[in-house]
């Protein structure tokens with residue numbers, strides 16, 4: 001499992017060159033008193049305009065890409081590597097994968113979950129969604145569509161089936 005959001009956090013940990021560059025670009029106001037990244041403050045700055053978001057991505061994305069490559073290389077030859085990547089469509093990466101799975105929920109459900117379950121500010125959530133690909137673009141690259149606007153148990157049952165009926169055979173077919 002290679003989680004892009006986890007790698008995105010690692011490249012901005014205290015003491016990293018990534019964090020130093022972010023402070024040069026966005027100012028010391030994106031740090032807490034202890035010198036740790038204030039993620040909410042950086043999110044406010046980065047999602048204020050396309051230009052600011054791209055400035056952050058120019059710092060993070062090359063570093064995330066390098067860490068991703070390293071993680072892929074460490075996988076066992078018979079592993080099914082699951083790459084959890086929010087910006088797959090935006091970065092035009094679909095052709096690199098054997099199977100593209102889109103995990104979906106309607107926009108209003110996404111907003112409600114992130115506000116209620118994660119405590120995020122609603123305008124932050126909406127700005128992030130606005131900076132992402134829309135459903136039509138996601139549909140265009142999806143091999144499998146997982147609708148999560150259902151009870152979690154139903155979603156998990158579908159994912160189990162996806163694993164045994166689609167992903168394990170796809171891995172075998174690559175050998």
Ligand SMILES: CC(C)(COP(=O)(O)OP(=O)(O)OC[C@H]1O[C@@H](n2cnc3c(N)ncnc32)[C@H](O)[C@@H]1O)[C@@H](O)C(=O)NCCC(=O)NCCS
Pocket residue numbers: 004005008012039040042043046053056057060061064086087128129131132
């Ligand atoms: C702005 C930051 C500090 C906000 O941190 P926060 O802890 O609030 O969010 P987290 O990193 O957990 O991301 C949660 C979700 O926000 C969305 N999101 C994050 N970055 C972006 C982006 N550049 N464009 C669109 N949506 C984004 C994604 O849906 C992601 O799954 C952080 O998201 C970040 O460093 N983003 C730039 C790196 C990046 O593009 N990450 C996406 C994975 S490659």
Ligand SMILES: Nc1ncnc2c1ncn2[C@@H]1O[C@H](COP(=O)(O)OP(=O)(O)OP(=O)(O)O)[C@@H](O)[C@H]1O
Pocket residue numbers: 005085086103113114117118148149150151152155
């Ligand atoms: N079927 C469901 N019912 C209720 N809540 C759900 C369901 N599926 C996901 N959630 C909740 O929705 C929120 C977002 O889910 P999750 O973090 O898995 O999204 P994600 O696909 O990783 O998004 P991104 O990759 O953009 O960060 C979480 O708080 C999660 O618990």
